[in-house]
Amino acid sequence: MNAPLSHPPQADLKPDAGTTPVMAQFLAAKADQPDAILFFRMGDFYELFFDDAVKAAAALGITLTKRGKHQGEDIPMAGVPVHALDGYLARLIRMGFKVAICEQLEAPAEAKKRGHKAVVHRGVVRVVTPGTLTEDSLLDARGANRLAAVAIRKGRAAVAVVELSAGAVDSVACDLSDLGAALAAFRPSEVLVPDRLFSDETLKGALDGSGGVVQAMPQALAEPVGARDRVQRLYGVSALDGFGAFEEAEVSALGLIAAYLETTQAGKIPALAPPRRSGESGFLAIDPATRLSLEIDRTQRGERDGSLLHCIDRSVTSGGARALAERISRPLRDPAAINAGLDAVEWLLERRDLRRDLRDGLRSSADVARATSRLALGRGGPRDLAAIRSGLTTAQGLAGLFAASTRDPLAGPPNRVLACLDRLTLDGELSHLLADLGDGLIEEPPHLARDGGFVNPGHRPELDAARTLRDDSRRVVADLEARAVAESGVAFKVRHNAVLGYFLEASAKAAENLLRAGPDSPFIHRQTLANQVRFTTVELSELDAKISQAGHRALAMEGETFENWRREVARLAGPLQGVAEALAELDAHAALAEWAEEVGAVRPLVDDSLCFDVEAGRHPVVEAAVTAQGDPYTPNNCRLAGDGAGASRLSIVTGPNMAGKSTFLRQNALLVVLAQAGAFVPARAMRLGVVDRLFSRVGAGDDLARGRSTFMMEMVETAAILTQATPHSFVVLDEIGRGTATYDGLAIAWATAEALHETNRARTLFATHYHELARLEERLDHVCNLSMKAREWNGDLVFLHEAAPGAADRSYGVQVARLAGVPTAVVGRAREVLERLENEKAASARLDDLPLFAAVAEPATVPISSALDDAMAGIDPDELTPREALEALYRLKGLSRS
Numbered sequence: 001m002n003a004p005l006s007h008p009p010q011a012d013l014k015p016d017a018g019t020t021p022v023m024a025q026f027l028a029a030k031a032d033q034p035d036a037i038l039f040f041r042m043g044d045f046y047e048l049f050f051d052d053a054v055k056a057a058a059a060l061g062i063t064l065t066k067r068g069k070h071q072g073e074d075i076p077m078a079g080v081p082v083h084a085l086d087g088y089l090a091r092l093i094r095m096g097f098k099v100a101i102c103e104q105l106e107a108p109a110e111a112k113k114r115g116h117k118a119v120v121h122r123g124v125v126r127v128v129t130p131g132t133l134t135e136d137s138l139l140d141a142r143g144a145n146r147l148a149a150v151a152i153r154k155g156r157a158a159v160a161v162v163e164l165s166a167g168a169v170d171s172v173a174c175d176l177s178d179l180g181a182a183l184a185a186f187r188p189s190e191v192l193v194p195d196r197l198f199s200d201e202t203l204k205g206a207l208d209g210s211g212g213v214v215q216a217m218p219q220a221l222a223e224p225v226g227a228r229d230r231v232q233r234l235y236g237v238s239a240l241d242g243f244g245a246f247e248e249a250e251v252s253a254l255g256l257i258a259a260y261l262e263t264t265q266a267g268k269i270p271a272l273a274p275p276r277r278s279g280e281s282g283f284l285a286i287d288p289a290t291r292l293s294l295e296i297d298r299t300q301r302g303e304r305d306g307s308l309l310h311c312i313d314r315s316v317t318s319g320g321a322r323a324l325a326e327r328i329s330r331p332l333r334d335p336a337a338i339n340a341g342l343d344a345v346e347w348l349l350e351r352r353d354l355r356r357d358l359r360d361g362l363r364s365s366a367d368v369a370r371a372t373s374r375l376a377l378g379r380g381g382p383r384d385l386a387a388i389r390s391g392l393t394t395a396q397g398l399a400g401l402f403a404a405s406t407r408d409p410l411a412g413p414p415n416r417v418l419a420c421l422d423r424l425t426l427d428g429e430l431s432h433l434l435a436d437l438g439d440g441l442i443e444e445p446p447h448l449a450r451d452g453g454f455v456n457p458g459h460r461p462e463l464d465a466a467r468t469l470r471d472d473s474r475r476v477v478a479d480l481e482a483r484a485v486a487e488s489g490v491a492f493k494v495r496h497n498a499v500l501g502y503f504l505e506a507s508a509k510a511a512e513n514l515l516r517a518g519p520d521s522p523f524i525h526r527q528t529l530a531n532q533v534r535f536t537t538v539e540l541s542e543l544d545a546k547i548s549q550a551g552h553r554a555l556a557m558e559g560e561t562f563e564n565w566r567r568e569v570a571r572l573a574g575p576l577q578g579v580a581e582a583l584a585e586l587d588a589h590a591a592l593a594e595w596a597e598e599v600g601a602v603r604p605l606v607d608d609s610l611c612f613d614v615e616a617g618r619h620p621v622v623e624a625a626v627t628a629q630g631d632p633y634t635p636n637n638c639r640l641a642g643d644g645a646g647a648s649r650l651s652i653v654t655g656p657n658m659a660g661k662s663t664f665l666r667q668n669a670l671l672v673v674l675a676q677a678g679a680f681v682p683a684r685a686m687r688l689g690v691v692d693r694l695f696s697r698v699g700a701g702d703d704l705a706r707g708r709s710t711f712m713m714e715m716v717e718t719a720a721i722l723t724q725a726t727p728h729s730f731v732v733l734d735e736i737g738r739g740t741a742t743y744d745g746l747a748i749a750w751a752t753a754e755a756l757h758e759t760n761r762a763r764t765l766f767a768t769h770y771h772e773l774a775r776l777e778e779r780l781d782h783v784c785n786l787s788m789k790a791r792e793w794n795g796d797l798v799f800l801h802e803a804a805p806g807a808a809d810r811s812y813g814v815q816v817a818r819l820a821g822v823p824t825a826v827v828g829r830a831r832e833v834l835e836r837l838e839n840e841k842a843a844s845a846r847l848d849d850l851p852l853f854a855a856v857a858e859p860a861t862v863p864i865s866s867a868l869d870d871a872m873a874g875i876d877p878d879e880l881t882p883r884e885a886l887e888a889l890y891r892l893k894g895l896s897r898s
C-alpha cells in the first residue's frame, strides 16, 4: 500500500512564556494542521519551522537555518520566496506531502491600526494535496486529477470521485469484488479510506491497483447520517434525492469527499456538478492487473508514451484529451450507448471538411473547465477569464459551423453531437458574460489580478478617469523635474520608492548648497544616503498624494471589476462546465474520427450477442512501432462465440517464442476496449457481443513489494478470473502456470482452461507453451487450436505472425536462443539435451493415461458465490444488535453444509 500522507504530530509544540506573538500564531495554525507541512506567510516569504523546516529542507534542497528559541532549543527554519511557491509545492505534492498554506489575511498597515505591537492576522486558506490541485502549473493538462473515496456498507462497496479542477463528481456502487476495477478506472491521485478499512486485506489490492496516495480518514466521517449532511451542505441542498437514490456506501464515500474538501479548501465551496451515478453494469469492468497488462492509458512502466491512449490520441485541446482518456479508461457496456458514440465518430469521419474546421476552431479555445473551477474557488486570475472568453467564442463559432448540417433532415448530426451543440448554444446569461468579457478584458491579460492593467480602456469611464489622472500626473512630475533643475541649478532626478513616494534626488556634492539653504528654500530635505541626498517640494508631495490616490483608485476599480466577473463565473459555473464538456466531447469524437481515417479503422458492430468475430485485426500500438521501423504488420482474424455457435468458445494459442502470441492476445482484448469505448477498430470488420468484464493476464511479474512471488501473483490473478468471469466476459491468458515445475504448471493450465470453458463459459484466448493443452480440442465441445506460424529457412526461424488453425508442433525455443545471440556452444548443447528429452518423453506414459487428465468428466465447480457467501455479504456487524447478531449466527449455521 502507498505510504499514507500523515506524519506523526509534533508533541512538544506548545507555546510557553518565551513564545513571541508571531510564533504563538504559528503554533496555533500548526496545531490544526499536524499532518501537513505548514507554509507560514511572512512578507515576501513562506517560512517553515520545526520539523516542517527539516523535512522540507531535505526534500527541496533548501537551506535549513534557525530562528529564536522554543523551550530552550533552537527553532529550525527554512523559507521559500512567495513567487516561487508553485514550483516547491509541485515537488512536495509529488513526493506525497500534504501542504497547508497559511496566508496574511490583512495588510501590515491594518494591523498597525490596532496598536504598535499588533500581529498581522493569519489563517490557513488551503491545504494542498495530490487530489485537490487546481493550478495549471501543478496539473497535467491532458490528464484528469482525481480525488477518490472508498466506503463499504452492508456488504456493498462504493467509490466516489471528484475532479476538482473541472468540478465533475462521479459515484459508483458495486460489489466488493468489483471495487478494484471501479477504482482503477478513475486512476485517482489520492484515495480517502475510512481508517477502519485502512488495513483491510480485501481492500488492499484495490487500493494498491489504484495508483493513488492513500489517505486514512476517521471512520466517524463515513457514518451515513453525518455524511449525508455534509454532502447536502457541499451542494447547498436539503436532500440528495434529486440527484438519484444513493446507496448507503455511496453516501459514505461522498461524505468523506465532502469532509476532505471542507478542510482542504478551508471552507471555500467549489462549484461541483451533481454526482453522476453509475452502477457497475454501466461500464466494462477492467481490473487493475488487466489495465496494467493491456497498457490502456499507461505502460507497465507508468508512462503515457507507448500506451493505447497515447497511440490513438489525436485531440487538439487539453479538455478533449481528458475526455478521450476517460472514454478509453471506462469503456461502456450498453450497446445502445456504445453505438451512440460510434454514430458520432462515424458522422464526423464522413465529413472531412467539417471535421477540419471543427478541429481548427477548437484549437483556439483554452481550458474552460479548469479556468471556471479556479475562479469559482477564488483562485483564478484575469488569464482564466480570457480562457472562458475563448471557450465561449469557440462555442459560438461552432454553433454557426454546424448550422447547415443541423438543417439537413437526412444526414443531420447524430444525437450525441446534437446534445453537444445544444450545450454550445449560449443562453442569454452566457452571451452577456461573453459580451462583457469581450468588451472589458484586454486581449492578453496577466496571470494575476493584483497589479491591474487588464481592463480595456472605455469599459468603465470612472476607471479611465482615474487612470488619466494617474498618468497625466506622471507627466506633470516629469515637468516638475525640469523646473526644479532650472530653478536650483542642481541636476535633480525625480525618483520613486515605496517609503518616500516621489522625491528629488541629487548627488551629495551637487546638493551641498541646497543643504545649507535656509528655511525659505522650496527644497525640503528628506534623506541623506552615502552618495545621494533626497528632497521634496510642497508641489511634489501634493502630486505624490494625488498620483498614489488615483493609482489606488484605479487598482481598486480593476479589482472590483475582476471580482464582479469572477462572481459571475462562479454563478454560471454549471452552464460554463456544460460548454467545456461539450467542447471536450466534440474534440474526442473528432479525434477518434481523425485517427480512424489515418489508420483505416472501421466501425465495429456491437450488439447483445456472445459473438467475437474480428477480420484482419491489428494491434494499434505494435503496428505503429513495427511500421515505424519499415516492417509490415500482419493482420489476423479471430473468431470466438460464447455459445459455441459457429465458432469455439476457447482457443488454445500455441507457437514459437517471438511468434506474436502475446501481441495477438492483447490485440483482441484492445479491440474490445476500443469498440466499447465507442471508437472505431483497426480491422477489416468486427462484430462484438458486448463484454461485461475483460481479463488479461500476460506473464505475471514479481510483486516483491507486496511479498508475493511471480507464481503466487499469477495464481491470485487466475483465482480472480475464475471467480468473476461470466459468459459475457472476455479473457486472455498468456502462459498461465509457467512459473512453477512443468507438471504442476501444465496441470494448473489444463484445469484453468477447462473451468473457463465449462463453468465460466467466457470467450477465452489461452496462449501456452504446453503443447499438451492442444488435446483439449478433442475433449471439449467448444475449444479450437490456433497457432502462430513460423518457418525454418536455411536453419533460421522466420516468424510469419499469422494465426492459423491447428496446434504448433514445437516451440523452437532453442532457435530463438540462437537468434538472441546465446553462444553457439550453449545452443549446440541445448539441442543435444532437447533431443534426448524428446526421446524420453515419447517413451514415457502418454499424458491421456494420467489420472489427472482422464478425470475431467466432472469439471471442478467454481461457484461464483454460494448462498452462505451471499448471506454473509448482507451482514454488517456494526449495524446489528446483540440479538440480531445471534439470529444471524443461527441463520448462517443453517446455510452451512456442515
Ligand SMILES: Nc1ncnc2c1ncn2[C@@H]1O[C@H](COP(=O)(O)OP(=O)(O)OP(=O)(O)O)[C@@H](O)[C@H]1O
Residues within 6 Å of the ligand: 622, 626, 632, 633, 634, 635, 636, 655, 656, 657, 658, 659, 660, 661, 662, 663, 664, 788, 801, 802
Ligand atoms: N502481427 C504481427 N505483425 C508484425 N509483427 C508482429 C506481429 N505480432 C508480433 N509481431 C512482432 O513480434 C514481436 C514478438 O511478439 P510477441 O511478444 O507477441 O511474441 P510471443 O509469441 O508472445 O513471444 P513469447 O512466447 O516469447 O512471449 C513483437 O514485438 C512484434 O515486433
